[in-house]
Amino acid sequence: MESFEKGxxxxxxxxxxxxxxxxKEALLTNENNSTILYNIGVCFLKLERYFDSIEFFKKAISNSYNSKYFYNIGYCYTKLNNHKKALVYFNTSWAIDNSDDDCKNAINLILKKYKK
Incomplete structure (x- = not known):
């Protein structure tokens, strides 16, 4: 079984x-694979290592524009209380896929904080 599948x-x-x-083992033989980079980012996200997570999501973006990559960076910035950066990434995600209700809700929550 491949390292990726085991992961x-x-x-x-x-x-x-x-x-x-x-x-990370799988990445050694597929260093530019966006899916592997994204999965590493998600693992760091689950471990609440947000800066590491952002790094890997950005690497995934450099190979493939996917709304969920931008959304997860926005989520990380929200967890780091950097709402301005979060809003930039959520808006980019929304521009790629404006049918994503989670993204729409995240944007609206941040905008409500700015209106106060």
């Missing part, structure tokens, strides 16, 4: 640290 199994078991290691 997926571990991720679904919520074993994020071991999943992270398997994804």
């Amino acid at each position: 997926n199994i571990l991720y679904h078991k919520r074993n994020y640290i071991e999943a992270l290691e398997k994804y």
Whole structure:
């Protein structure tokens, strides 16, 4: 079984640290694979390591524009209380996929804070 597949199994078991290691192994032979980079970012997100998460989501973006990559960076910035940066990434995500209700809700929550 491939490292990536093992990482997926571990991720679904919520074993994020071991999943992270398997994804990093998979990255050694597929260094520009956006899906692997994204999955590493998600593991860091689950471990509340937001700066590491942002780094890997940005690497994934450099290979492929996907609204969920931008959305997750926005989410990380929200968790880091940097709402201005969060709003930039949520808006970019929304521009790519304006049917994403989670993104729309995130934008509206931040805008409500600015209106106060």
